[in-house]
Amino acid sequence: MKRTYPPLKLPGSPLIYVVAQVNISAVVAIERYVPEIQEKLRKSGFPGYTNAQVPEIVFEAVGTRPVITPLSRYEFLNKEERTAIVLTPKSIAVHTNQYTTFDDFHTIIALALNTVNEAAGLQLHERIGLRFVDLIELETREELKHYLAPHLLGYSQSAIGVSEGLFSFHFEGSTPYGKLVARHYRPQIRNMLPPDLAGVSLNYSYRDEPSPGRASLLDFDHAAEYKGDFVIEEILETLENLHDSLDIIFRDSVTKAALEKWGRVNAPTTKS
Numbered sequence: 001m002k003r004t005y006p007p008l009k010l011p012g013s014p015l016i017y018v019v020a021q022v023n024i025s026a027v028v029a030i031e032r033y034v035p036e037i038q039e040k041l042r043k044s045g046f047p048g049y050t051n052a053q054v055p056e057i058v059f060e061a062v063g064t065r066p067v068i069t070p071l072s073r074y075e076f077l078n079k080e081e082r083t084a085i086v087l088t089p090k091s092i093a094v095h096t097n098q099y100t101t102f103d104d105f106h107t108i109i110a111l112a113l114n115t116v117n118e119a120a121g122l123q124l125h126e127r128i129g130l131r132f133v134d135l136i137e138l139e140t141r142e143e144l145k146h147y148l149a150p151h152l153l154g155y156s157q158s159a160i161g162v163s164e165g166l167f168s169f170h171f172e173g174s175t176p177y178g179k180l181v182a183r184h185y186r187p188q189i190r191n192m193l194p195p196d197l198a199g200v201s202l203n204y205s206y207r208d209e210p211s212p213g214r215a216s217l218l219d220f221d222h223a224a225e226y227k228g229d230f231v232i233e234e235i236l237e238t239l240e241n242l243h244d245s246l247d248i249i250f251r252d253s254v255t256k257a258a259l260e261k262w263g264r265v266n267a268p269t270t271k272s
Contacts, residue, residue, distance in 0.1 A: 002237075002244045005251065009101055011263035014218075016207075017133040017193060017200065019095035020109050022235055025124035030089045033119040034074055037087065040115050041076040046085060048077030050201070054088075081203035085112040092116050097202050102243050109239060113232045122230040128178075129223035130242040132250070135192050136216045136258075144216055147258040152184045152218075177241040178224035182249055187217050194219055218253055220246050 027033075038049055053070040077084040083096040085108070094109050116122065136147050145153060154167030169184035187193070192210055193200060194217065222242040228234065251259075 002240050004244055004248055007101055007103065008247065008251075008259075009265040010259070011265065013099070013262055014134040014136050015097075015099050015132060016135045017095065017097055017131075017197060017202075018099045018105060019093055019129075019131050020105070020239055021091055021093040021127075021129045022113065022125050023091045023127040023129075024122055024230065025126065026090050027120055027122070028089055030074075030087065030120060031072060033116075034087070036119045037115055038074075038076060040119075041085060041111075044111055044115070046076040046078050046083075048075075048079070048081055048084070050075045050077070075201060077201075081201075082206070083108065084202065085115075087116060095200070095202065097204065097206075102240075102247075106236065106239065110232070110236055113235060117230065117232060124227055125230050125235060126227050127223060127225050128235060128238045128242065129221065130239055130246060131219070131221045132246055133194060133197070133220075134218040134250070135187065135210065136218065137210045138214045138216075147254055148184070148216070148218075149253050149255065152253055175222070175245050177238065177245065178222055180245055180249065181221040182253070183217070183219040184253075185217055185219075186213075187215055192217065218250070220249060222246050 034051075042049075052073050052075075054073045055068050055070065071088055071090070074087045075084050076087075078098075080098065082098040083094070086093040086095065092112055094105070094112050096105065096108075099105060136144065138144065138147075152169050154169070155165065157163060157165045166186060167184075168186075169182070171183075172179060172181040174180070183194075187210070192215055222245050224238050224242060
């Protein structure tokens with residue numbers, strides 16, 4: 001596994017959401033394979049199951065009105081409902097708020113890809129993405145500068161004579177593996193997830209809602225946009241490369257003091 005730095009484990013991690021998604025060439029008949037997939041995942045630690053129709057927005061041509069069509073969505077959840085595998089005719093995803101290390105998460109992704117592929121015989125992938133969302137919560141008399149690197153903090157409000165200022169940060173660039181996007185902003189909704197994740201089905205009852213005005217989000221997304229044969233080993237390797245860049249930018253975004261407060265541990269890796 002590609003590692004620029006030794007694996008990092010944070011017992012008090014600010015991480016509240018992780019998702020890996022592999023877009024596939026559409027399998028219109030995916031419903032036919034769901035019973036076999038569900039049975040295998042049920043026996044592999046994912047006994048929960050939901051099935052819903054979600055809206056998909058499709059732009060058929062430039063300048064035309066978008067067409068909204070229903071898309072089948074099958075979700076297989078673990079007992080705590082904090083980690084789930086999500087299947088649609090166009091994608092396979094794993095999301096969690098119970099993240100420990102990337103090695104552990106990587107194992108679940110491999111399970112998902114192998115299970116679906118064995119049942120449906122997939123041919124192509126079209127996009128591979130990985131996203132991490134961290135919620136920085138401030139205690140009494142703490143400031144964001146205790147947690148975040150200076151380049152994420154914006155203007156000095158006292159220096160320019162303002163109060164209650166709001167600052168958002170957006171950065172994107174190309175890596176050898178894909179497009180990397182980093183965002184920093186104030187959360188706006190319950191559980192403090194980004195607005196586009198408002199419908200996430202995972203169980204967040206394990207945590208209290210943060211105090212208003214005392215929290216900040218770091219949102220990192222790295223994706224490889226290319227079509228290729230559905231070779232699981234290559235997809236997993238791509239995810240490893242995507243993760244390495246996300247690990248680097250996370251470390252560049254937070255202070256050493258923050259890592260220590262979150263209980264920094266260099267975790268042993270099970271992969272080489």
